[in-house]
Each structure stands twice: as structure tokens, then as C-alpha cells.
Amino acid sequence: MTAQALRIDQESQRGASITLNHVTRSFGALRVLEGIDLTIEPGSFVAIVGQSGSGKSTLLRIIAGLDADHGGSVTIEKDDQPAIARIMYQEPRLLPWATVIGNVAMGLGPQVESRTALTRARRALDEVGLGDRAADWPAILSGGQKQRVALARALVSKPDLLVLDEPLGALDALTRIGMQSLLEQVWRDEGFTALLVTHDVSEALTLADRIVLIEDGRIALDLDVPFARPRRRGSVQFGALEEKLLSTLLKSSPRNEEYVI
Amino acid sequence: MNTLALRQTKAKFKPTKDKVVKDIVVPGPFASLKRFVPLLVPLAILSFWQAASSGGALSSTILPAPLDVARAFLRLLLSGELAENAAISFLRAISGLLVGGTIAFSLGLSNGLSRLSAQATDTTIQMIRNIPNLALIPLVILWFGIGEGAKLFLVSLGVFFPIYINTFHGIRTVDPQLLEMARSYGYRGFSLFWHVILPGALPSIFVGLRYALGIMWLTLIVAETIAAQSGLGYMAMSAREFMQTDVVVLAILIYASLGKVADLLVRLFESLTLSWHPAYAKGVRV
Numbered sequence: 001m002t003a004q005a006l007r008i009d010q011e012s013q014r015g016a017s018i019t020l021n022h023v024t025r026s027f028g029a030l031r032v033l034e035g036i037d038l039t040i041e042p043g044s045f046v047a048i049v050g051q052s053g054s055g056k057s058t059l060l061r062i063i064a065g066l067d068a069d070h071g072g073s074v075t076i077e078k079d080d081q082p083a084i085a086r087i088m089y090q091e092p093r094l095l096p097w098a099t100v101i102g103n104v105a106m107g108l109g110p111q112v113e114s115r116t117a118l119t120r121a122r123r124a125l126d127e128v129g130l131g132d133r134a135a136d137w138p139a140i141l142s143g144g145q146k147q148r149v150a151l152a153r154a155l156v157s158k159p160d161l162l163v164l165d166e167p168l169g170a171l172d173a174l175t176r177i178g179m180q181s182l183l184e185q186v187w188r189d190e191g192f193t194a195l196l197v198t199h200d201v202s203e204a205l206t207l208a209d210r211i212v213l214i215e216d217g218r219i220a221l222d223l224d225v226p227f228a229r230p231r232r233r234g235s236v237q238f239g240a241l242e243e244k245l246l247s248t249l250l251k252s253s254p255r256n257e258e259y260v261i
Numbered sequence: 262m263n264t265l266a267l268r269q270t271k272a273k274f275k276p277t278k279d280k281v282v283k284d285i286v287v288p289g290p291f292a293s294l295k296r297f298v299p300l301l302v303p304l305a306i307l308s309f310w311q312a313a314s315s316g317g318a319l320s321s322t323i324l325p326a327p328l329d330v331a332r333a334f335l336r337l338l339l340s341g342e343l344a345e346n347a348a349i350s351f352l353r354a355i356s357g358l359l360v361g362g363t364i365a366f367s368l369g370l371s372n373g374l375s376r377l378s379a380q381a382t383d384t385t386i387q388m389i390r391n392i393p394n395l396a397l398i399p400l401v402i403l404w405f406g407i408g409e410g411a412k413l414f415l416v417s418l419g420v421f422f423p424i425y426i427n428t429f430h431g432i433r434t435v436d437p438q439l440l441e442m443a444r445s446y447g448y449r450g451f452s453l454f455w456h457v458i459l460p461g462a463l464p465s466i467f468v469g470l471r472y473a474l475g476i477m478w479l480t481l482i483v484a485e486t487i488a489a490q491s492g493l494g495y496m497a498m499s500a501r502e503f504m505q506t507d508v509v510v511l512a513i514l515i516y517a518s519l520g521k522v523a524d525l526l527v528r529l530f531e532s533l534t535l536s537w538h539p540a541y542a543k544g545v546r547v
Binding site: 064065066086087089091093095096097098106107108109110111137139153157 | 445446452456457461
């Protein structure tokens with residue numbers, strides 16, 4: 001195999017692998033993560049679900065590199081090289097003083113020469129279906145459009161890992177379904193590893209290959225989701241798995257007796 | 262009949278339907294008159310004032326008639342005295358703004374960006390801020406005499422605080438979520454400052470600048486009326502000695518218009534740099 005062919009071959013196998021080795025995190029006396037061991041395959045779509053306060057967002061921030069004050073080790077690599085990780089937040093976090101395309105180009109970092117950056121940003125915007133809004137200010141976009149710009153900004157640098165911190169949490173139900181299929185589509189096209197934190201079990205079942213349930217700083221459940229894509233909600237197996245996850249989630253809730261099927 | 266003809270001509274030139282409807286709903290003549298609404302109150306006051314002076318109800322030693330002020334304006338304009346004094350005052354104001362503003366902006370930046378710098382200097386600055394700068398006039402005259410140095414010092418000191426405080430505040434209140442986002446995309450140091458911190462602080466910095474412009478004129482005029490041999494304040498004070506009330510009022514009016522011109526310049530600058538901001542977007546501001 002020639003060197004070039006090898007590179008192309010590696011290019012096609014995008015996606016970073018994640019290895020967590022006994023990751024802990026405390027805030028003062030409060031221990032939020034009690035030693036998480038987790039291995040995530042390159043190119044997979046993993047959802048982390050849990051109640052609020054379960055430590056799932058803390059875990060996500062550690063994986064995304066936003067929190068360095070943790071115990072244990074986190075390794076994110078692609079072909080034994082450090083991988084590019086991008087995060088998409090619950091809020092779009094667009095710069096209000098930059099145009100839509102300027103915001104997307106920002107995703108390439110400060111070093112990239114501006115003409116190249118704009119060409120690539122234009123392509124990423126087309127990918128999320130907002131090519132015609134390139135020159136607009138973010139202030140005039142809807143909530144769903146802003147999140148799509150944020151997605152384009154995360155995708156423009158061709159990340160190996162995309163970390164999603166409940167990015168659809170603030171959207172209305174219809175926009176949310178549209179965004180879920182957009183996420184699934186770009187994940188299949190680009191082949192990056194996706195890590196989604198959500199408290200919405202059915203969203204996790206729609207998108208993920210594997211669901212990790214975090215409870216009191218520990219992994220309480222680790223399930224594979226075997227359904228074929230694109231998935232239809234409301235099928236019997238879908239419902240059964242959703243039921244299993246929800247009952248595990250609610251068992252730890254102090255008000256579980258109120259949950260009646 | 263006439264309206265119909267108008268509607269038809271408009272329809273010919275405006276291709277989209279809703280634009281035509283809008284044009285008919287808001288008739289042209291009234292729309293252009295609306296621009297003069299802010300002038301109505303000043304014009305009414307002027308006419309009342311002129312009527313009171315001409316009728317003899319208002320003595321010219323208390324307040325000269327507007328027409329007398331206009332005549333004084335022409336006289337001083339033709340003699341060149343007005344232009345000379347206005348130019349001197351303007352130069353003093355701008356140099357004070359530049360010196361004080363530059364120091365204030367740099368200190369605001371360094372204290373906003375560095376906690377150490379803020380700890381070292383902010384308390385001292387807040388202490389000095391509580392001294393009215395005009396209270397320093399006797400001391401300043403002892404230090405600098407009544408030369409240009411005294412005025413430059415007072416104006417610089419006056420504009421310093423609003424610019425410093427608003428720059429500092431603007432930088433400290435840049436959205437931390439945006440900062441975290443930009444850092445995660447590799448923005449550090451100057452690129453973080455240029456793309457995120459400075460644009461985020463800019464609206465606040467402009468508030469400081471506009472406030473500083475008001476203080477700039479106030480300080481300069483007081484300084485010129487107390488200790489100067491040229492400038493608009495000096496012109497007004499020497500006119501007082503000769504009971505030339507028309508010149509005194511003229512000087513006051515010129516201050517007002519200079520203040521307005523400075524404010525317009527800042528607004529122009531704002532609309533150029535803050536066009537992203539919904540509050541400064543085109544068409545929102547009157």
C-alpha cells in the first residue's frame with residue numbers, strides 16, 4: 001500500500017476512541033464522579049443519560065477538556081495521535097458581533113487564513129442547510145437556526161470527536177426532531193465519534209448506538225441499542241428499552257412511588 | 262380620482278405588493294414631516310423668547326433677544342474672533358480627551374484583563390475618582406499657572422474616570438460562556454482579545470466615551486472662565502465685564518452645539534462598529 005493510499009484509508013476511518021480510566025471529580029467535599037471506567041469505540045454514537053446532578057455534564061466537560069481538575073486518566077486519540085475534539089453547548093454561544101459565516105469560520109481557530117476559512121465555513125453552512133443566511137447577524141436567527149450554526153462551527157474543523165451537551169434541550173419539539181435527524185445525518189456522513197449528554201431517554205434511543213446511564217457518579221447501566229437506522233419511535237422494542245431505562249432512572253428518584261405505568 | 266392615479270403610478274414602480282400597501286398606508290408628506298418633530302419644542306421656546314424681548318417684557322441686560330444673539334454671532338464670525346476662540350477651545354478639549362482617554366482606556370484594559378493589575382491600582386483609582394476634578398483648580402493653578410498645562414490636566418482628569426470605569430466594567434462583564442467557547446476553539450491572548458473581549462466590551466466603552474464628552478466640555482469651560490486668556494470660556498467672561506449679554510448667550514449656545522456635534526460623532530462611530538447589536542441596527546434609532 002502506498003503512503004498516499006494509506007493516508008486516504010486513514011482519512012476514511014474518522015473518529016476518535018475514548019478511554020476513561022477511573023475518572024473522579026470532587027467539588028470541595030462533594031464527590032461528583034466516583035471513578036468512571038469507560039471505553040468508546042471510534043465512530044460510534046454514545047449517549048450519556050442521567051438525572052440532573054448525576055454528574056453526566058461534569059463527565060462531559062472532562063472529556064471535552066474543559067475541566068482539568070479531575071482524577072484518573074482520559075485518553076482521546078485517533079490512530080494513536082491526539083484527536084480533535086469539539087463541543088456543542090446547550091446554548092448556541094454565537095458571537096453576536098460576527099456574521100453567521102464569521103461564526104462558523106471561527107471554528108477553524110485563529111490561525112487559519114481567512115479566505116480558506118470562509119470557503120470551508122461556507123461548505124459547513126451548506127451542510128446544515130443555512131448557506132443562504134451566511135451574511136446575517138445571529139440576532140435575527142431562530143433558536144433552531146442558531147444551534148445549526150453552532151453545529152456548523154463545530155463541524156468545520158472536521159473533528160474526530162463531537163461532544164454534545166444537551167444541544168437540543170432548549171428547542172421546541174418539532175425543531176428538535178429536525179435537529180436530531182440532521183445530527184444523525186452529519187454523523188453518518190462525517191464518521192466522527194459522537195458523545196451526547198441528554199436527560200431525554202427517547203432522544204438517546206433515537207440517536208445512539210449505546211447508552212450509558214450515570215447515577216450518583218457511577219455507571220448504573222450500559223446498554224447497546226440494536227435498532228436499525230433511521231429509527232422510528234413507537235415500535236414495541238423501542239418502547240421496551242425506553243421503559244427499562246426510565247425505570248432505572250426513576251428508581252433512584254426519591255419520589256419513585258409517583259411513577260405508575 | 263387623484264388617489265387612484267397616485268396608487269397606479271406607485272404600483273408601476275413598486276414590484277412587490279406589500280410595499281405598495283405600506284406606501285399607501287403611510288402617506289409621503291407626513292412621513293417626511295416626522296423628522297422635524299424633535300425641533301418643535303426648541304422653535305417654540307425661541308419664538309416665545311423673541312416675542313418677550315421685542316415686547317419689552319424681558320430686559321436685554323438679563324437675556325438678549327435671539328436676534329441680537331444672531332447679530333453677535335455674525336459680528337464675531339466676521340471679525341474672526343469666534344473661529345479663533347472656538348478653535349482654541351476645541352483643540353484643548355480634544356487634546357485633553359486624547360491624553361486622558363488613552364490613559365483611561367489602557368488602564369481599563371489592563372485592569373479588566375489582569376487581576377493583578379486590578380488589585381494593584383483599582384482601589385487607588387476609585388479613591389481619586391471621588392474627588393471632584395474641579396476642586397483641584399486652585400492646586401492646578403499653583404502647579405501649572407494659567408497656561409495650557411492646567412487645562413490639559415483638568416480635562417484629562419475629568420474624562421479619565423468615565424472611560425476607565427466603563428472599559429473596566431465592559432471587559433469584566435464579557436459573557437463567560439463566549440470566552441469558554443472561544444478558548445475551546447484555540448483562541449488565546451491577542452486573538453481572544455480581538456475577536457471576543459474587545460467587541461463584547463465595546464458598547465460599554467462607548468457609554469463611557471459619551472459620558473466623558475459631557476465632562477470634557479464642562480471641565481474645559483469652567484477652567485477657561487477661571488483661568489484663561491483665550492477660548493470660548495474666556496470670550497464669555499470678558500463679554501460679561503462689558504455687559505455684552507448677547508455674546509455670553511452666544512457662547513452658551515456654541516457649547517450646546519459643540520456638545521451635540523461630539524455626540525453625533527460618537528453615534529456615527531457606534532453605528533459603524535455596533536451594527537450587529539439589535540439596539541444599534543439601522544432603522545431602529547431615530
